Amino acid sequence: xxxxxxxxxxxxxxxxxxxxxxxxxxxxxxxxxxxxxxxxxxxxxxxxxxxxxxxxxxxxxxxxxxxxxxxxxxxxxxxxxxxxxxxxxxxxxxxxxxxxxxxxxxxxxxxxxxxxxxxxxxxxxxxxxxxxxxxxxxxxxxxxxxxxxxxxxxxxxxxxxxxxxxxxxxxxxxxxxxxxxxxxxxxxxxxxxxxxxxxxxxxxxxxxxxxxxxxxxxxxx
Numbered sequence: 001x002x003x004x005x006x007x008x009x010x011x012x013x014x015x016x017x018x019x020x021x022x023x024x025x026x027x028x029x030x031x032x033x034x035x036x037x038x039x040x041x042x043x044x045x046x047x048x049x050x051x052x053x054x055x056x057x058x059x060x061x062x063x064x065x066x067x068x069x070x071x072x073x074x075x076x077x078x079x080x081x082x083x084x085x086x087x088x089x090x091x092x093x094x095x096x097x098x099x100x101x102x103x104x105x106x107x108x109x110x111x112x113x114x115x116x117x118x119x120x121x122x123x124x125x126x127x128x129x130x131x132x133x134x135x136x137x138x139x140x141x142x143x144x145x146x147x148x149x150x151x152x153x154x155x156x157x158x159x160x161x162x163x164x165x166x167x168x169x170x171x172x173x174x175x176x177x178x179x180x181x182x183x184x185x186x187x188x189x190x191x192x193x194x195x196x197x198x199x200x201x202x203x204x205x206x207x208x209x210x211x212x213x214x215x216x217x218x219x220x221x
Contacts, residue, residue: 001046003055003064010063013038022062027091031062036093039063043070050076062091069097074105082106086116086127092162095123099130122162129166136173145174145181149188157192168194168209175213182217186210 011032019033046052046067053071056064077085082103089095103109109131116128135143148170156167175185189209196208205215 001052003052003059006042006046006052006056006067007059007061007064009042010034010039010061010067013042013063022091022093025092027062027093030060034063034066036066039066040070043067046071048073057085062094065089065094066097069094069101072102074102075107077102077106079106079108079112082108083112083115083124087121087123090123090162092165095126095162099127103127103131104134122160125163126166129163129170133166133170133173136170137177140177145178149174149181149184153188153192156188156194164194165207168207171209172207172212172216175209176216176220182213186213189213 013034014032015035016033018035019031022031022033023029049071050073053068056068056071059065074082085098086095086103089098103112106112113128113131113135116124117132119125119128132143132148136145136148152167152171156164156171159167171185171189175182175189178185186209194209195206198207200206205212
């Protein structure tokens with residue numbers, strides 16, 4: 001199966017409702033609107049294929065890039081290739097899958113995290129804060145959490161949406177995972193008010209950091 005054949009399959013899987021939702025969320029016109037479940041099923045039939053994944057990614061098509069992420073081998077990408085991919089993945093669903101399936105499994109992720117945390121590019125910064133949130137939860141040794149809270153307090157309210165989302169995730173992880181820093185994390189969340197009025201579906205937890213922190217801490221008990 002080649003790139004042209006796969007694009008035809010993805011086009012056939014297109015769903016108008018998904019396409020419209022993607023467009024509202026910034027996907028642009030280069031998309032078919034295939035459901036994520038259908039993309040996963042297609043990936044299972046193709047199996048891992050790094051070269052094909054690179055070709056699909058190069059099309060710029062949203063559905064093709066989502067499929068590509070499931071076909072690529074993280075360790076086969078150079079840090080430079082991954083950095084370039086992160087910067088062009090401006091649609092949030094693509095950025096989220098890229099981070100979950102590729103970035104977090106890459107051997108150079110810590111060096112990339114450090115670089116991205118000092119980068120002005122919104123998608124690079126988004127990835128940097130995402131990896132920082134993961135480190136806070138799983139491997140916080142060596143992190144200056146107080147300094148991270150200083151940055152969040154100073155920058156999050158005015159951060160661009162792409163970066164603000166994962167910066168907020170980091171604030172929440174600090175509050176959830178580190179009791180010594182929890183009072184300050186809660187205070188920063190309350191003072192900044194980011195996502196205070198964010199609409200959520202029934203049964204879902206608000207991304208407003210104080211609500212999120214308190215809910216997750218209550219579950220720990």
